[in-house]
Amino acid sequence: MEIRGVKLKKLAKKNNSSELFVLKPAEHYSVPLLADDGDGALRVVKVGDSVKEGSLLGRPLGRYGSYVYSPCCGKVIGIVKKLNASGNECEHVVIKRDLEEEKENLETIPLVDQNQEVLLKRLYECGGVDNFFPFDPIYKKYLLKNKIKKLIINLTEVDPYQTSESKLFENYLSEVVEGSRLLSSVAKSDEILFIFTTKQKNLAALLKKHIKEINAKNQIKIKIYPHVYPLNNPRIIGYYETGKMVFEGSRTAETNVIVESATNCLDFYNAVNKGEPVTKRVVTITGNNTLRKANYIIKNGTPIKHILEVVGTKDAGLENMLIYGGVMSGIAQETLDISATLTASQILFCDRGEYSRDAETACINCGKCVAVCPVKIHVKNVDDAIVNRDFYTARKLGIKACINCGACSYVCPAKRYLSQKINFAKDYVMGKKAKKANSSEYVLVDGEDIPLKDHKFDKILNPDENLFDVDENLKQSPNVEEMIAFLNRESKKGGKK
Amino acid sequence: MGNKLLVTPAPFQAKAFSTNAIMYAIMVALLPSAISGVVVFGIKALYLILISVATGYVFDLIYNYLKTEKLNILDISGAVTGFISALILPASAPLYFPVIANFIAIIVFKGFFGGTGRNIFNPAGVARVILGLIFAGLTIDMFAGTAINNEVASPLYYFANGDYSAITLRSLFFGTAPSAIGTASIFCVLVCGACLMIYRITDYVIPLASMVAFSVITWIFSGAIAIVPYLFTGSFMFVSLFMLTDPTSSPNTVWGKLFYGLIFGLVAAMFRVNFVLGETSVFVALIIANLVAPLLDKIFAPRPIGIRKEF
DSSP states (O other), rough: OOOOOOOOOOOOOOOOOEEEEOOOSSSSEEEEEESSSSSSSEOOOOOTTEEEEEEEEEOOOOTTTOOOOOOOSEEEEEEEEEHHHHHHEEEEEEEEEESOOOOOOOOOOGGOOHHHHHHHHHHHHTTOOOOOSSSBBBGGGGGOOOOOOOOEEEEOOOSSOHHHHHHHHHHHHHHHHHHHHHHHHHTTOOEEEEEEGGGGGHHHHHHHHHHHHHTTTTEEEEEEEEEEEETTTTHHHHHHHSSSOOOOOGGGGTTEEEEEHHHHHHHHHHHTOOOOOOOEEEEEESSSTBBBOOOEEEEETHHHHHHHHHHOBBBOOOEEEEEOOOTTTOOEEEEEEEEESSSSSSSEEGGGGGGGOOOOOOOOOOOOOHHHHTTOOOOOOHHHHHHHHHHHHHHHHGGGGGGOOHHHHOOTTTTHHHHHHHHHHHHHTTTOOOOOOOSSSSSOOOSSOOOOOOSSSSSSSSSSSSOOOOOHHHOOOOOHHHHHHHHHHHHTTTOOO | OOBOOOOOOOOOOOOOOHHHHHHHHHHHHHHHHHHHHHHHHHHHHHHHHHHHHHHHHHHHHHHHHHHHHOOOOTHHHHHHHHHHHHSSSSSSSTTHHHHHHIIIIIIIIITTTTTTOOOOOOOOHHHHHHHHHHHTTHHEEEOHHHSTEEEOOOOOHHHHTOOOSSSHHHHHHHTTTHHHHHHHHSHHHHHHHHHHHHHTOOOOOHHHHHHHHHHOOOHHOOOOOGGHHHSSSSSHHHHIIIIOOGGSSSSSSSSHOOOOOOOHHHHHHHHHHSSGGGGHHHHHHHHHHHHHHHHHHHTTTOOOSSOOOOO
């Protein structure tokens, strides 16, 4: 199958040290109960509660929620309703860290008890969220009744700045492989396929050696793809592997494969064998404005301000940009008043030289956008339709297939804002409303050391006040059996909603 | 860190490669052909080129100013059109020819059709066809020979009578055979065209397809002996490498490009075999291929994957 996409060029120096650094703990953690998008979690703590590392902060709310655990040991000093890094309003639990280091872990699962049901339950409990479908907790794709032929561990790192996945893989190779085998037993899949790009051949060699050592040649396979963006997208990898593209919002499990990242494998391994819930992940922190560019292990809810203080920043004039996520599909932040979550693998603090801000010029009809689109949209015609405000034609040309990879905007010699326009039109066609602007100042919480400021979007809540106006039946966390029944009914119809 | 942060939608990076860069690259790629033309055909060729580039640039500038009220002096797409217009004229052409050609190309066939990126035809090609129709026959097909004040007929006239030995391959290769200014030296044209293809500035499917179709048709009707002389004369190489690959008037998809090239090669060969239009024939084939391009775009439009059928 023809692999379509672009080869991205890096503008900043990539860091090649294989070390992972643990970020210095922050004084306060502000843990969002909604990692990115979706239903979030229902808070189970209130102001004044003492929490340990790994204590439960929230239970899943609705169908797309996941468990949230405390990243540190300390005291809950406030509950704040504000926007998370993706611009969705949710509650943040603000924890003041104390010096103790107590842990409250889940029970470890001994090897003899590791059957599919127990492991699935642990996958549900551990609180992992999918990197690419942020509204989806990782356990959801294992609930479909479809026979899973392959568990794909997608290690392709085609984003120009990202190194987190391969560094994690280098450092925790055996854990990742064990985690993938555990996940494979949850999925009841026949084989595990590790996918690398041509630039990661050293990792593939490492893995080959390890497979020989653990004698798992029949179970674990390796495949090397060309270094093309957006291969990191699970739907695209699923398409190249199976020849079938799943609809947006559906899971690749419908085409009998499951795509996972190395991070999820490691998290699941820790959750099963050490009983650690997911509270941290490896994040690449880079960009010309940062001083110590490296891969850090960052806890859920660490304020970005703290991260930047620890990493060190240059003040390079007025036009800085803080990108939460990759350079092709991340979110530019308006404020530093956000916290790191479990979804972004990179945080970039860029100066003027690193992002493009060219003015749009007339399309010269070169067809480069059509050639690179991984989902084969006729981008040029869609652009014409959107410029003429003809959303009917745009929809007919298939803008709903767009995966927001940004390859078309990247290659356009006329610098047209293709991806941006298609994104807008897609939201318009699907009836989504524009998100609110983020708050612009770091305000928080009761307590003495941080001044409390009044802000439009921030609402300090009383400990006893009920937070969400949700249905009574939604407040209950759904049980796994119901979820399985629901998902399989959904998938017969061919996707979500 | 008291500074404000900039917010824009993703993606934040773009390839450092712009429309203007393409134009400059094409301009540079055309230079060797032009220099060879000036060396072979004399100083008059230089005058024609200078007048044409200047008028092309000025017409484009004026039209864009009247339309958008902005003076974008860095935009050299008009100058590129002017350059190509001059290179496809014979050196014996009067000095007012490029002015007429550029008026037709830039004001009528580019400006009135909607400006950059909206023209159906290749502007320089369609202007050359109209010039060929106005000054029909020998006026535009007489070339300045290598000697001063010496005008000779196009090699096509010899070939039409089956006389392939009148023109040597060597003279075609280095541009000393009678021809238009920039299209004479096949060596320059091929090397520069190949460079543009290697740097992915122009497409490689279109020229290759057109050459294959042209060779096959020539072989069928005139025999194998005619293939190379036909390919190397009548501006065919120049048109298929520099003008047919003009992104605006060519299709977007690979299959579209393939058929576009084939159609051009076929039509150009048919015109050449049945000798009627002389040197203008390849440009007529060009605008016929241009006309087919939107249809090919429609036929070979990609079908998006991963959506439900709604309509």
